[in-house]
Every structure is written in structure tokens, then in C-alpha cells.
Amino acid sequence: MKSNSAIKFRRHILKLVGLGAIAFGGILSFFIKDILSTKTFPTPTTQLQTYMLPLPRFSSNMMLEKALACRRSIREYLDVPISLDAFSMLLWSAQGITEFNYGFRTCPSAGGTYPLEVYAVVGKGCVSIDGGGYLPEGSYKYNCKTHSITMVKGQDLRDALAKASLNQSWVRDARINIVICAVYERTTRVYGERGYRYVYMEDGHVGQNIYLMAAALKLGAVVIGAFYDDEVKNIIGAQDNEHPLYVIPVGVPKHFYEIDEDDLRKYILRMRGL
Ligand SMILES: Cc1cc2nc3c(=O)[nH]c(=O)nc-3n(C[C@H](O)[C@H](O)[C@H](O)COP(=O)(O)O)c2cc1C
Known part of the structure; x- marks a missing residue:
């Protein structure tokens, strides 16, 4: 013992x-x-800087029918900035919250699982702020609750993004590129394999909303599906479980596509042989 x-x-x-x-x-x-x-945060310029966007405004003068008629894939842009107000509305159209109990959004979502995250690649001197100056160039992540963006990377990434998008020059020439990413588990957790198709459907809804918002603001946009996923993911600074589905360049169009009711009627009557 x-x-x-x-x-x-x-x-x-x-x-x-x-x-x-x-x-x-x-x-x-x-x-x-x-x-x-x-x-x-690999460089000192990549602080997690958050910017509150201008509050959404219902101020476009374009009726929905006209925006539908004028929606076109536009790949040629002028070398002029878009406004911060327009930028704000484009992001709001993608995933803005429009119902305040459950947080439903501008786009429908299977079971309200909301698998999509929205990034924006902003070029240098490309988004003008009211009263002077520009939104700093970089990659930003959209927060739909506070309608704000948080900088993820602080440099002009358009050239790198264009290279990762099979050198599609409109990615480089656009003022901004909105990148829609999927977090598949949010939906597949509930719906299993079928969840994947739901996520792709939702991405389509977002793409169409952005097209229509762009048309209503007399901007030009095109949805892009041809790119190297891992490169895009890396360039925008997405999280491991966020997978890019669409890259959407937006800018002031060289030629805005515009038709009116008469053009539509004439076409349909001609097709009817009248
Ligand atoms: C899923 C999907 C992927 C697309 N990918 C590209 C692309 O990588 N590059 C591009 O320039 N356009 C792309 N587009 C746009 C189409 O080329 C365009 O929608 C088509 O030519 C019809 O023209 P419209 O959109 O003006 O009606 C894509 C469209 C869809 C729906």
C-alpha cells in the first residue's frame, strides 16, 4: 500500500x-x-468589408410584357459604368426577400430550401456610386436578408473569370459578372437525388429574373454555362460546398434589343398567313 x-x-x-x-x-x-x-484572407486588401446596398426601389418604367419582349442575350457592352442602384436591383431580382414570415424570395425554391448563393465580380471603376466614386473592384457575396454585399477578394477578377469561361470576351467586357452557386446539400437533404434537378430549375429562375431586371433597366446580360467549375469557384473565392452554375455578365449594351406590341402582332399574323 x-x-x-x-x-x-x-x-x-x-x-x-x-x-x-x-x-x-x-x-x-x-x-x-x-x-x-x-x-x-490572404492579402491585406481582402478584409471582410461589408457594403449596405441602396434599398430596393420599384422605379423602372418598363412593363413586364415589354421586359419579356426585350429580354435578349446581349454580349456587347459600352465602356461605361452601371449605377450602384442598378447593381442593387440586379442582386435583389436574383434572391431578394419578398415575404417576411418565412423569408420567401423573388425566385421560387423547392420546399423553401434556398440552395443558391449569389456572388458578383465587380470590375474597377465599373459600378458608380451616387455623389461620386466607384464600388471597389472585387468579388462580393450577396446577403439577401440585409441586402448587402461582403467583399471576398479585393481585385479586378474579370480577366481571370473570362479565361476560366473559355475566353468568352463578354465576361471581360462586362461591368459586373453575377455568379450563381449551388449548395446542393440544402435541397438533396430533403429530396434526395431529385434535389439536384430542383437546384438546376432554381438556377434557371434566377437567370431569368436577372435577364428581366436587366431589360427593365435597359442593361444587357447573358447567362453563361460554359466555364471550368473549379477555376470559377477559386476565382470568386466561393466556399468548398458552393458550386458555380451560371456566370452572368451584365453591362450597358452597345445595342439594346427593343421590339413593341406591333412587331409581335405583325409577326404572328404573318405566321398565320394573314
Ligand atoms: C443553360 C444555358 C447556357 C448558356 N451558356 C452560354 C454560354 O456559355 N455563352 C453564351 O454566350 N451564351 C450562353 N447561353 C445563352 C444562349 O446562347 C442564348 O440564350 C441563345 O442564343 C438564345 O438567345 P436569347 O437568349 O437572346 O433568346 C446559354 C443559355 C442557357 C439557357
């Missing part, structure tokens, strides 16, 4: 070892946290 003092001594040593381990763990976690945060 061990003596009392031997047992006391052992307890004392165990206490010291325990305290040492806690202190070591604390120091280690401090450094790990530091390493992780350095990894997330």
Missing part, C-alpha cells in the same frame, strides 16, 4: 500536467486561429 504523501505527490504532478496541457492547448489554438484567419 502506497503512503499518503506518495499519493498526494502524484495528485500534485497530475494537476500540474493538466494545467500545462490546458495552457499549451490555449497557446496552440491561438496560433491555429491566426493561421486559419490568414488563410481565409
